[in-house]
Amino acid sequence: MRILVINPNSTVTMTAQIGESARRAAFPGTVIETVNPKGTPASIEGHADEALAVPAMLELIRAGEARGFDAHVIACFDDPGLAAAREVARGPVIGICQAGVQVASTIASRFSIVTTLPRSVPIIEDLVAGYGATGRCRNVRAVNMPVLALEQEPETCELRLLHEIRAAREQDGAEAVLLGCAGMSDMCDRLQAQTGMPVIDGVSAAVKLAEGLVGGRYLTSKVGAYDFPRVKFPQAAG
Amino acid sequence: MRILVINPNSTVTMTAQIGESARRAAFPGTVIETVNPKGTPASIEGHADEALAVPAMLELIRAGEARGFDAHVIACFDDPGLAAAREVARGPVIGICQAGVQVASTIASRFSIVTTLPRSVPIIEDLVAGYGATGRCRNVRAVNMPVLALEQEPETCELRLLHEIRAAREQDGAEAVLLGCAGMSDMCDRLQAQTGMPVIDGVSAAVKLAEGLVGGRYLTSKVGAYDFPRVKFPQAAG
Amino acid sequence: MRILVINPNSTVTMTAQIGESARRAAFPGTVIETVNPKGTPASIEGHADEALAVPAMLELIRAGEARGFDAHVIACFDDPGLAAAREVARGPVIGICQAGVQVASTIASRFSIVTTLPRSVPIIEDLVAGYGATGRCRNVRAVNMPVLALEQEPETCELRLLHEIRAAREQDGAEAVLLGCAGMSDMCDRLQAQTGMPVIDGVSAAVKLAEGLVGGRYLTSKVGAYDFPRVKFPQAAG
Amino acid sequence: MRILVINPNSTVTMTAQIGESARRAAFPGTVIETVNPKGTPASIEGHADEALAVPAMLELIRAGEARGFDAHVIACFDDPGLAAAREVARGPVIGICQAGVQVASTIASRFSIVTTLPRSVPIIEDLVAGYGATGRCRNVRAVNMPVLALEQEPETCELRLLHEIRAAREQDGAEAVLLGCAGMSDMCDRLQAQTGMPVIDGVSAAVKLAEGLVGGRYLTSKVGAYDFPRVKFPQAAG
């Protein structure tokens, strides 16, 4: 089984870190490959960054299917272009926010999410609402650091994450915490160990769900909304 | 007051038709200009088409603000890239679905929507849910014709629209009908005259709201989610 | 274009202040007239006050249509009798809460509301829910002053509003603030200037939407719930 | 225990019929008195009719409390002025729609409602939503007859009710049916007998809940939204 994990931003060090987390999560027989588009924003911090990353990401998925990948993971917690990706793919496409929410909803009755910047909070709230988990998600918190600061100041970030995870437990009544950025995936185990709280990394969650969907021979439905994009009749375009 | 109406697809004849509807709706003193990006899909029929249209559309908005436009209208009923557009713009950005839903919610207690292809039905349902109008929207119907067929077979399209509008009234209990595609805007008055139902065209609705927002000196909030996209620190990108 | 702005309470000084705000917001060619019923409560602070104000308000709307007004604005943030008003009117009727929510939902992804008394908080929450904006409305706050105190102690009120607007930004994560009482409309610009937050006055918002609806030739649907009240068969009434 | 059942419309024959149903439902020791205001619409068929009935109804409740009634029932399925009535009353005030929904939610997992005119359907849907029963309410149906026709053509009405109740069972999957007009209360037993479906009359339901609330010494909370209307400071009113 071959899974292509796509980091939609163009920061190669982050792609590498995501790849390590993904491979650590995978079953022994699973081949994980990672890739990021070129020319997309260095980090995804808002809707405009998402929009600029998606077209190149769709091309990587098309190419991935042509190269025989069985499933694709979009390794950005905003799940950018997830529905569009399902249109272009025959196999399953997993977003790390949706995957993390599904895992959290299976092991806990209430959870909180901790992300990077406050501006991403409404974006994640809306995603969670779309996944039907508003009632289970106690709070979306932010450490108030940009995405790339996760790499540049990892110790500060980890301290703030510890603080927010503890606050999620004590103030929110959360029973598990979902890390709200792919760039946090390498801290997951330490955070869980230090807080005694179940901490969920979306990258790992998505890899496990992707393996399951491929193993179960599930394909993206081509009836209705996720059908392949329509080829247009030739037309005078200006 | 100057409003830029953007048709996100690349079909110039549709841009022209949208421009006529927009100008017909505008106050005498309002300058309406229309534009469409080059190289985007000839029509927007699904999430992937949307994704491919948004980056160029964002550039048009940036350029539009530089050229002094006071507000922008996105003239595609999927409201593609609406939140991203609000991030890049200082002035208001209006989506024709959101505008149509706001007008419909003001003149009727229940409404239905008629769009082109069945695959767009869940997309519009999700938009309507995001705008909080699920309880007011009785049904999203489809004439089952591609977007560009509106121009190629206008009579067939109009007959099917008449049929669906009447069904919306009789079967759904709709009190008004919202046309679910910018390409239908030139049929709006005839459909209303023939059915006796209030029929709302999103392009016209968006122009009126844009004029009101500019006239009221409302700007897009730059506190939080719609703040300008963050400039990234220089970074090794691959 | 002629718009009648109705203050449903009977306090003429408040009507005058509302009129100033409405005229300041209107386009040059728009004729704004204001009126308040006689004998209704001096302020609207709860459901019973609303109920006592509505019958006279409906008469003013009927008379307004007879006098040729194109649209009516109900200038009380509880939107009292809004649906009833739409039944008696052929033209559009705009409530300042619904208008404010629509504007806020267009320029911000999350907003808070600041009203007068705590007893109005659930009323406004229910209105916001009915307009489908529960997910976008972070909080409904109260300065804990009666409506008429806005006129009697304007400085205290303004200080408390400043405090609540800042709290909305910092504690609620609001990106804009909607003033929850028509009597606050004259403070809107100063509050915005002092806080750097977009502050929305419902009276101004309603005037702009009313102009747009009239300009777009939208009429209240007479199919279904907003049809004119039925004339009853003569009947033995006791 | 003394309960005042108020028919908000001015049709005395309907008041009499409601009184019979209420007395038939009451415990032996309960004193039921009925009353209707004078000068209100002959029937309540929409928001404007409601609005015109409420002020006089509030006066009847104030007078009822002064005369020692322990609880009040508003015998119109739109629950007109229910929140306002709770503000003016110290004792409980029961609306027949809320009461009927509570009973239906206790004896069935899904129910439908059958009302008079189609224009009342959205009104009732919104009430049901406010009572949190949207998920339990399968459908709101209408026999398409005005309220007063229930008295004038009782046989036609009963036939149509039978038809709709059977359709509710077979097409909606309803497990019980709630009659959506106080004027239908005298048909309830026959409809239940003929259809084998539990049929709930809101007037009877409200009487039973009122007895329970009085018996349990529950009073309307005067903390917050249902506090007595505020007395206004003297003010220049025009």
Added chain:
Amino acid sequence: MRILVINPNSTVTMTAQIGESARRAAFPGTVIETVNPKGTPASIEGHADEALAVPAMLELIRAGEARGFDAHVIACFDDPGLAAAREVARGPVIGICQAGVQVASTIASRFSIVTTLPRSVPIIEDLVAGYGATGRCRNVRAVNMPVLALEQEPETCELRLLHEIRAAREQDGAEAVLLGCAGMSDMCDRLQAQTGMPVIDGVSAAVKLAEGLVGGRYLTSKVGAYDFPRVKFPQAAG
């Protein structure tokens, strides 16, 4: 009229206390009998405790109907097995959470709940959501004491309840408070007297609703979900 009040846990002292509250609430002519199953958990503190209590509780209801009881009350705030109980019973079955929520929704526009352990908070939130009262329920609070501690340390419990009720009023904006455990029922009157807040005990509320349902001759619908359990064809069971 005869009502059987079932305490699903096996603690006889709690059954006795519940019985006193139930009898105090009942009308003079109502016969209240109480019972608890043997061998069920000593208290219900979570889903597993609920599950272990339900089968024996269903047997008590079957036996209760055979002995001629007109209605049954399940005196545990988690409403354990409520739907199952309605399947086995011909008469009404009332859960004290549903009853308390119905009473609270009638006398107040917003309420909070105070329960025993934090682990019960999500359970009660989910119940409240199922009863459609999420928008009316401000908060579910916990005194952080096990159920049986209510009997063992009644003074500590009462002090903590006082604290939470006051916090519900001041911090939540609650207008009434619902006690979230049958074991608190004997403190209800004192808590109300000391706080000036309407305090609702679910046991008393359920008794009053049960009397009303029996008095109104309502039976559990046997059409659909609450029909009697199906008798299975004989089958090889292993």
Added chain:
Amino acid sequence: MRILVINPNSTVTMTAQIGESARRAAFPGTVIETVNPKGTPASIEGHADEALAVPAMLELIRAGEARGFDAHVIACFDDPGLAAAREVARGPVIGICQAGVQVASTIASRFSIVTTLPRSVPIIEDLVAGYGATGRCRNVRAVNMPVLALEQEPETCELRLLHEIRAAREQDGAEAVLLGCAGMSDMCDRLQAQTGMPVIDGVSAAVKLAEGLVGGRYLTSKVGAYDFPRVKFPQAAG
């Protein structure tokens, strides 16, 4: 990895069929064992059947954990006792309805469910609501056959399933169909082949998710609602 698949009813032939489906879905290295309790109902057709099956099922899970199983699957589409099971287990517990809904929400934007008896429809609707998928679930259909008839009249059942799946596509706009009973799992592949619709069997879906959760070392959170049941202080129980 060892997964225990529990059929909560006592029909051993159904347990065998479920086991075949589960083993067919599992990865080569996964050990699947199946079991059913003794003395529980021969099929689960309603809340009472569920209630009678859960205590024995919880014992099987406790025993399963003692025997070293890594995860448990509850193979009944009502997900009976799922939260209770999570309290008693350290490892993950998967319900086939929740698993099926998660898979359906990943490969399709809209789906329908087909179950056995109409009485199960509201039960499944409520489960789907609890999992936050009401907006994605178009319809819950029933073939109107008891659970055990799936074994006794498999051809009739399969014909009716084909009919309902096609209706789900054409009338509901479903893009995938979820089989609403564990007893249907052996028909899944044929139904998919004959209809061209993605058809999802909850047993297989649950096995794949269970493997993923075990592989990802996820455990049930013991913070909050899913903590182990509390051990009670010794108490006089009657």
